[in-house]
Amino acid sequence: MNEEQRLQSGKLKPLTGSTQETGEKDYSKYFETVYTPPSLKEAKKRGKEEIKYHDDFKIDERFAGMGKGRKFYIRTYGCQMNEHDTEVMAGIFTSLGYEPTNTVQDADVILLNTCAIRENAENKVFGELGHLKPLKLERPDLLIGVCGCMSQEESVVNKILKTYDQVDMIFGTHNIHRLPNILHEAYMSKEMVIEVWSKEGDIIENLPKVRHGNIKAWVNIMYGCDKFCTYCIVPYTRGKERSRRPQDIIQEVRHLAAQGYKEIMLLGQNVNAYGKDFEDIDYRLGDLMDDLRTIDIPRIRFTTSHPRDFDDHLIEVLAKGGNLLDHIHLPVQSGSSDILKIMARKYSREHFLELVKKIKAAIPTVTLTTDIIVGFPNETEEQFEETLSLYKEVGFEMAYTYIYSPREGTPAAKMVDNIPMEVKKERLQRLNKLVNEMSAEAMKSYAGKVVKVLVEGESKKNPDVLAGYTEKNKLVNFKAPRDVIGQIVNVKITEAKTWSLDGEFIGVVEEDKVMS
Structure with missing residues (x-):
């Protein structure tokens, strides 16, 4: 049975009000985003749509008590942003009366909060869905949902529709705040509910959160990314860059400080682009860090930064120290200017080294860590050697290293993946050897201190x-x-x-x- 037949048979049911009202038989508008692959051309046209700020989130009275006697389980894949999204969804669940559980066996709702950045992460999710099928057959009332970045990909949704009919809900990254509506529809219809928005997400404040522990906390300061690196799916799954208002962030951090938290991690897909989208105020990440610096909380970090947006003012503020820590994660991805150009990183090896020079001059004690991709299409042995030499020159103390894998819908996926896997693996081994050696060397300096x-x-x-x-x-x-x-x-x-x-x-x- 194909998707059209399944729609006609009533097996699939788009969520009422998820985008715009349609007639009973016209489902096309609901699936416009789902069945349109990520398009670089179309995505780069974005920006005309107004981003709205909402500070009045509350649970609709008609959903009160929905979770009474029910338990939820969320499995999270991927980055800290996904972890933070899970905290928000857990907050919504508990506000609805659900209780958390650590096992799928006694859960009434299971959500897989997914990552799309690498194929391996997606394969893990599909494997988990396979493992959950017997549980669904045993307990038909169990709700299984797929949310997060994978849900924003057309190919993923198609695959779920075709293969994984045990899934009850699919929703994306922009509409987590609509979880009560999605759950309600799933309970009422017992049919697959799909809510994936093409529109850029709004900024929703006052969302409930269930934070992990009371020592360290994540604070979103912005969402989305406008960089369009050729290998990266994030601009399509997370939307355009949109920043929270500074007063809302400062209030949240003050509240966490009052609760006794010791460390805050400021989150954003491209965190140091913060404030670029403000039209009414001139306020960037450096200004925010300068304001947060005065709050009585011992440690403040941020991730992930992009070298293109690491400006002089931010460096100047970080150099003030105090609770602004001297560890900076600065993804370089490659040490070759030619490969960086193909990646559309919009900086050169020379620019990156100059930035590092500025940072070290202002913050002599700084520790730098990074991300690196090996085996990008057309990467030569000489270009890979440039990555090794840059790593040494900068003196990175740690790196997250990856073999390039194409993501459907990105420009790089259309390139010929002409580096044999054995070559990619050999380069990764050589890089990791260097990473390990330099980490061990950096650690030695701590002995006796x-x-x-x-x-x-x-x-x-x-x-x-x-x-x-x-x-x-x-x-x-x-x-x-x-x-x-x-x-x-x-x-x-x-x-x-x-x-x-x-x-x-x-x-x-x-x-x-x-x-x-």
């Missing part, structure tokens, strides 16, 4: 050992009383490993007040 560690909890490998991170984001394991969890402590490093440090607990740090 006392570092400040924000204690997050038990070590994953040993419950008798506590673990936390330094200001430079280095993992430290040490033995100490459990009542120091959630505090910043001094630890003397006794052993340096490639990716972590072992140490001896000295004592709790008396917190310094952040100076205005």
